Amino acid sequence: MSSTSRTRPSNRRRTLLAGTATLTVALTACSAGGAEQADAAGPSRQSPAISVNLHGKHAEAGQPVRVEIASGRLNDVTVSDSKGGHLDGKVSGDGTSWTSDGEAAPGTAYSVRAEDEYGADAEAAFTTATPDKVNKLSLTPGNKSTVGVAQPLSVVFDHPVKNKAAVEERLKVTTSNGTVGSWGWLRDYSGKDRVDWRPEHYWKPGTKVSLKADLDGVDSGTGGGWFVRDYATHFTIGERQIVKVDLDSHRLRLTRDGWPVKEVPMSAGTPGGNKASWRGTTVLMSKEGTINMRSETVGLGDAYDKMVDSSMRLTWSGMYAHAAPWNKAYFGKANKSSGCVGMSDKDAAWIYRHVRVGDPFEITGEDAKGTVAPNNGYGEWNLSWADWRTKSATSSATPGATKGTAQGTTR
Incomplete structure (x- = not known):
């Protein structure tokens, strides 16, 4: 024009x-x-x-x-x-x-x-005529935030999205270094439609990321309604931190830029049933501090009802890393929790202070009940790059500002 x-x-x-x-x-x-x-x-x-x-x-x-x-x-x-x-x-x-x-x-x-x-x-x-229904969305991470190297860009919609390709084409990701990534559609743990953008590998520290969702005037399809505004968010990738949790050796280790920073003993979920922990790569979703944990909310009856300190959410299904002083006899020795990764008050508080939302928790070992599902938190890192790309409605990986390859940490 x-x-x-x-x-x-x-x-x-x-x-x-x-x-x-x-x-x-x-x-x-x-x-x-x-x-x-x-x-x-x-x-x-x-x-x-x-x-x-x-x-x-x-x-x-x-x-x-x-x-x-x-x-x-x-x-x-x-x-x-x-x-x-x-x-x-x-x-x-x-x-x-x-x-x-x-x-x-x-x-x-x-x-x-x-x-x-x-x-x-x-x-x-x-x-134009007034719409019968309006669709809205929520964006993660928040605007102007700094997040860890495994944090995907996640969009959750209030109503169903049938016209997925039309919506996806309006979601424009720009990065400061040409990081290659792809959108993938999921059913969020809440039951809502969700689409995430993740790189092929972990983000390179310092990458600046922007999303422009030019959705004003787009019809999300039957039962979903119209979008009547545009959305945007901007965030930065922080330092490269990875938390490695070994279920078999009962140890948790924080690394930064490839170097070990802190290793602590821990006790994870009791193997052999619903109390076992998940394995695979999870992403720190939120740091929630002191919260009330009740077993009935995760399908474990009346097993516990406790105020828990230094709580770090890893999945929507209720897996956390947190302080668990009641389990001190098992730290470094056996997995005896109800599914979470428990540590001493001192160790949990230290880890809580130093980790960042978006940091990956890479959980390995045999004492697990399975691999974290892609929609259970941000479990998409457990899919290969080829499998992740098949979840795009347009079936194409997209670079940021210029073509290039991601330079983040490989899982």
């Missing part, structure tokens, strides 16, 4: 249209001075007609705005909405039409201003 301003003829006129009625653009011919002046001012002709495909007070949303001129060429078109935004677009090669890049959003008033090659302009207006 051209932003060039030009001096318009003082005797031009504007016509405000309703609907697809024509926008009359007055082009003045020379009143005196002969052929040379007429050629300089442009040809004498009938006022051309310009039409807009959307019109009235109940125009259909979810389609691009198209402006056409019957004769001559369009120079510039501006489509503004009542929310203070506008639709970008392009004039066709032959100058006879302009089409917006995005779609008109529901429940929105739009004004159209079209200028022809001679600087004369005209205006129109329309309003």
Whole structure:
């Protein structure tokens, strides 16, 4: 869209249209001075007609705005909405039409201003119908946050998303170093639709990541409703920290930039049943401090009801790393917890202070009840890169600002 301003003829006129009625653009011919002046001012002709495909007070949303001129060429078109935004677009090669890049959003008033090659302009207006249902979303990580090298970009939707490809195409990830990654669709543990973007390998420390979700005017499909706004988030990847949990040796070790920082004894879930811990790569979801843990919330009856310190959530299903002084006889010796990774008060507090949300917890060993599912927290690191890419609705890996390969830690 051209932003060039030009001096318009003082005797031009504007016509405000309703609907697809024509926008009359007055082009003045020379009143005196002969052929040379007429050629300089442009040809004498009938006022051309310009039409807009959307019109009235109940125009259909979810389609691009198209402006056409019957004769001559369009120079510039501006489509503004009542929310203070506008639709970008392009004039066709032959100058006879302009089409917006995005779609008109529901429940929105739009004004159209079209200028022809001679600087004369005209205006129109329309309003799209109000949607029956609006879809919203939540983004993780939060805006301007700093997270660990395993933190995926995660989008959870309020309502079902049937038009997954259409939505995914509007989610644009940009990175400061061309990190390659892919979207993958999951059913969140809450039962809602969710789509995550993860790199092929762990993020490179210091990477700056941005998401622009240009969803305003996109229909999420049957039962899901329309999106009526855009979203964005920006975050930074912190230092490379990895927590390694060995279920068989009953040890937890924190490494930073490949070097060991701290190793502590621990006791994980009792093997052989529902109290066993998960194995595989989990991601620290949140640092929750002192919380009340009750066994009935994870399907273990009335086994416990305790206030627990230094609580670090690893899965939606209730697996944490935390202080467990009641289990001190088993630290470094046996797995005897109800599924979590327990440590002494002192060790748990130290680990709690030094880990960051988004740090991976790599859990290995035989004393486990299985591998963490991709949707149980951020378990997608347990899928190969090839398998993860199959979960994209567009089946393509996408780089950040430039093409390249991720330089993060390999699992």
